[in-house]
Each structure stands twice: as C-alpha cells, then as structure tokens.
Amino acid sequence: xxxxxxxxxxxxxxxxxxxxxxxxxxxxxxxxxxxxxxxxxxxxxxxxxxxxxxxxxxxxxxxxxxxxxxxxxxxxxxxxxxxxxxxxxxxxxxxxxxxxxxxxxxxxxxxxxxxxxxxxxxxxxxxxxxxxxxxxxxxxxxxxxxxxxxxxxxxxxxxxxxxxxxxxxxxxxxxxxxxxxxxxxxxxxxxxxxxxxxxxxxxxxxxxxxxxxxxxxxxxxxxxxxxxxxxxxxxxxxxxxxxxxxxxxxxxxxxxxxxxxxxxxxxxxxxxxxxxxxxxxxxxxxxx
Numbered sequence: 001x002x003x004x005x006x007x008x009x010x011x012x013x014x015x016x017x018x019x020x021x022x023x024x025x026x027x028x029x030x031x032x033x034x035x036x037x038x039x040x041x042x043x044x045x046x047x048x049x050x051x052x053x054x055x056x057x058x059x060x061x062x063x064x065x066x067x068x069x070x071x072x073x074x075x076x077x078x079x080x081x082x083x084x085x086x087x088x089x090x091x092x093x094x095x096x097x098x099x100x101x102x103x104x105x106x107x108x109x110x111x112x113x114x115x116x117x118x119x120x121x122x123x124x125x126x127x128x129x130x131x132x133x134x135x136x137x138x139x140x141x142x143x144x145x146x147x148x149x150x151x152x153x154x155x156x157x158x159x160x161x162x163x164x165x166x167x168x169x170x171x172x173x174x175x176x177x178x179x180x181x182x183x184x185x186x187x188x189x190x191x192x193x194x195x196x197x198x199x200x201x202x203x204x205x206x207x208x209x210x211x212x213x214x215x216x217x218x219x220x221x222x223x224x225x226x227x228x229x230x231x232x233x234x235x236x237x238x239x240x241x242x243x244x245x246x247x248x249x250x251x252x253x254x255x256x257x258x259x260x261x262x263x264x265x266x267x268x269x270x271x272x273x274x275x276x277x278x279x280x281x282x283x284x285x286x287x288x
Contacts (some may be wrong), residue, residue, distance in 0.1 A: 098138035
C-alpha cells in the first residue's frame with residue numbers, strides 16, 4: 001500500500017521533470033539560473049581584489065543573489081504550469097540584468113581607460129567586457145519570453161547570443177593573457193579556440209546552416225569544453241606550488257590567476273550546443 005501510494009504520487013512528478021528536461025526553452029531558463037548563481041561567487045571574488053573599494057561593486061553581488069532566488073521561484077512556477085507568473089518574473093529579472101550589465105560596463109570603463117585611451121590602459125584596467133555577462137543573461141530571458149520557441153528563429157537567437165559570448169571570451173582571453181605578455185605558449189590556446197568559435201557561429205548566423213556545418217559546430221563546441229577544463233587545471237595548478245598558500249587560500253584565489261575564468265568556455269559551449277540542438281532539430285523537421 002505504501003509502495004502503491006508512493007508510485008501514484010511520484011509518477012506525475014517524474015513525468016513532469018522528464019518532459020521539462022527535453023524542453024529547450026526550459027533548459028535555457030536553467031542555464032540562466034545556474035549562471036546567475038555562479039556569478040555570486042565569481043563577482044565577489046573579482047571585487048575582493050580591491051576589497052570592494054567602491055560601493056557600486058556590491059550591486060552585481062546583491063543582484064545575483066536576488067536574481068537567483070526570484071528566477072528559481074519563476075522556474076518552479078513554470079513547473080507548476082503557472083506560466084503567466086513565470087513570464088513576468090523573467091521579464092523583470094531580464095531587464096534588470098541588462099541594466100546591471102550596461103551599468104557595470106560603464107563603471108569599468110570609467111577608470112583610467114577614459115583618461116588615457118591606450119592599449120596599455122585597455123589591458124590593465126578593469127575587464128570592461130565582464131559585466132556584459134549580466135546583459136547577455138538578461139537577453140536570454142527576454143528571448144525566451146518574446147520569441148516563439150517553435151520557430152527556427154529561437155535557435156538562431158540563442159546561437160547569436162552564444163556568438164556574443166564567444167566574442168567576449170576572445171577579448172577576455174586576449175587581454176588577460178596580454179598582461180603577462182603570453183609568458184606561456186599555452187596562453188594562446190584559448191585565444192585561437194575562441195576565435196574558431198567566433199568564426200563558425202558567425203557563419204551560422206549569416207546563412208542557414210547545413211547539417212554538415214552543425215556537426216562541425218558540435219566538434220568545435222567539444223573543443224571549447226576541453227579548452228575550458230584544460231585552462232581550469234592550469235589556473236588551479238599554481239595553488240599547489242610550494243609556498244603558494246602561505247597567505248591563505250582566499251588570498252591565493254584573489255591575487256592569483258582567475259581560476260574560474262576558463263570555465264566560461266565550458267559554459268558557452270553548453271549555450272552554443274542548445275542553439276545548435278534547436279537548429280538541428282528544426283532542420284530535420286524541414287527535411288521531413
């Protein structure tokens with residue numbers, strides 16, 4: 001009796017989650033939610049470098065915490081089929097995320113970059129591209145609510161926003177590694193690999209992709225993921241050198257190589273795969 005009761009109760013739950021796990025719009029929501037959650041730690045670590053010298057540096061941290069909680073509630077509403085509430089919550093978080101991203105871009109550029117627009121100031125000032133991660137997540141939320149997920153345009157928009165991420169990743173890889181003049185040859189790997197993703201997704205956006213191009217795209221995304229994991233290992237390795245942790249793990253993370261930065265390759269590979277999956281599925285529909 002107990003077993004029968006559990007089965008009756010659990011089956012609809014499992015069925016709902018099974019349906020949602022194959023829903024690309026729902027997976028996109030989960031992607032945005034996980035990114036907002038991760039940004040809590042990533043931004044806190046980045047702004048700890050100068051001990052939050054400006055009060056505004058707390059804004060993205062607080063927004064990430066609030067956005068994660070609210071969007072998590074919206075996803076739960078989606079699961080409960082209360083799509084009306086989830087739509088408006090997502091729109092609010094999306095527009096706010098774009099505002100936070102653009103404001104962060106301006107604040108990062110307000111350093112001595114505007115006072116002396118040189119290549120040196122570009123390399124050594126705050127990473128002006130980084131706050132655009134919030135804007136990108138906001139655009140994904142708006143896309144999910146303004147575009148018909150059954151339309152081929154949905155996958156094209158996801159691929160376009162992934163392309164924006166790959167361009168930002170290329171700029172960050174180039175600028176960050178230029179700070180030590182590409183001391184290790186391996187620092188060129190993320191630059192080349194991200195440039196490859198920019199070229200491929202640029203071609204996908206400019207003209208309808210063929211099945212072959214999509215398959216090549218999956219290969220390029222696998223390369224992005226492998227590069228991210230390799231970079232993560234190379235950024236973490238110095239923590240195990242003798243004496244690296246003398247001042248403590250927190251200081252080693254704050255002032256050492258950014259350990260989480262390479263994982264952006266893995267993150268963007270997942271987003272790009274979602275776009276390619278949608279294009280691939282709808283290409284099959286057209287062929288049939």
